[in-house]
Amino acid sequence: MHLLKYILLLITGLMVTLMVSAIERNSPAQVSMLVNTCVGCHGNDGSSVGPATPSIAGMRKPLFIKAMQDMKSGKRPSTVMGLLAKGYTDEEIEMMADFFSKQEVVRYTQNIELEKAERGKQLHKQYCDGCHKIEGRTQALFNTLAGQWMSYLKFRLSDFRNGDASSSMMASALEYFILKNESEESLEDLLHFYGSQE
Ligand code: HEC
Ligand code: HEC
Known part of the structure; x- marks a missing residue:
């Protein structure tokens, strides 16, 4: 009897562990699916290879969110981003802001006088x-x-x-x-x- 109880406890514990890790796994996968659309233009992890597409790696979260919302609403003029931003919910924008704000920006040499x-x-x-x-x-x-x-x-x-x-x-x-x-x-x-x- 004691043994059965012990086994049941073990199984419950294992299930909880599995559930928690499933939830944790879900979110990074979702984020990487979201940002995959962006890196084609903005470069790996948001470091753009230029020259008319800005680097967004390391961009502070509130600024990132404001930029996306302003382009989405048309308050800020844009070429491609206005249309693109319309495809994302506030929650998704927040998730992407969180991701990009944590990336280290890689900067490339420019033609400087x-x-x-x-x-x-x-x-x-x-x-x-x-x-x-x-x-x-x-x-x-x-x-x-x-x-x-x-x-x-x-x-x-x-x-x-x-x-x-x-x-x-x-x-x-x-x-x-x-x-x-x-x-x-x-x-x-x-x-x-x-x-x-x-
Ligand atoms: C087709 C190329 C393209 C794709 C794809 C793209 N962007 Fe952009 N992004 C641009 C360009 C170009 C600009 C400059 C504004 C404009 O002209 O649209 C820009 C500007 C931005 C800015 C403003 C940066 C600043 O310094 O103010 C943010 C933030 C941004 N993009 C986020 C994203 C996110 C998030 C995604 C993925 C969902 C994404 N972009 C996908 C081309 C792209
Ligand atoms: C009174 C404060 C203030 C001063 C002074 C100021 N800025 Fe700004 N600047 C801002 C704010 C706030 C933003 C963010 C705008 C937004 O929300 O899109 C900004 C954004 C910018 C951007 C856009 C960055 C991006 O990634 O899209 C550029 C470029 C810029 N400033 C250049 C300048 C230059 C050059 C000067 C000096 C001649 C200057 N700023 C002086 C407040 C200021």
Whole structure:
């Protein structure tokens, strides 16, 4: 009798263990199915080989979610992402945000003009670093600029200037920047600085 009880207990224990591991297994498989669609364009684990597709590895979760929702709703202009994002629920977007935020970004060498990058560094310090801290890497927004593909950044900056409604902060920051510098070349300098951050 005692033995039977013992065996029953063992079996119950085993079943619980199996059930728990089945639940745990289910989720990573689901995540990898989801992100498989993305890596074709955004590169392995979200490190894009460029140049017009941004790296999304290491992107902070709230920014990732905001980007997806803004493109989904059309608030943020996009070429392919708007349509694509419509295929995902809030829950799936959250799962992908969690996955990509945990990936280490791999950065590739870009065609940098050092003089421009040097000027860009000063401009960045003066006009952008308050919100996009790069040195020290402590602030929330740093990862979307340092080492990002320059062509992508260029598109994004011109979107902000053409009334992208996803960030009024950026629209005013750029308006102020252009007002003070009165030149498009200064924007180019900034891109070379970001592109030089490997
Ligand atoms: C066909 C290529 C393609 C596929 C597939 C793709 N993307 Fe994109 N993604 C882009 C491009 C290009 C952009 C820039 C915005 C635009 O033009 O659509 C972008 C932008 C983004 C951004 C904004 C990044 C930033 O810095 O603001 C996020 C986040 C993103 N994609 C996530 C995803 C996720 C998640 C998937 C998979 C479900 C995915 N993408 C699949 C091409 C793609
Ligand atoms: C007042 C704060 C603030 C300032 C100053 C600022 N930014 Fe931004 N920037 C933001 C915010 C917030 C976002 C995220 C926008 C969103 O939600 O899509 C952003 C996003 C961006 C992006 C898009 C990144 C991506 O992955 O798509 C670029 C590029 C950018 N900023 C460049 C600049 C440059 C260059 C300057 C200096 C001339 C600057 N920013 C100054 C707040 C700021």
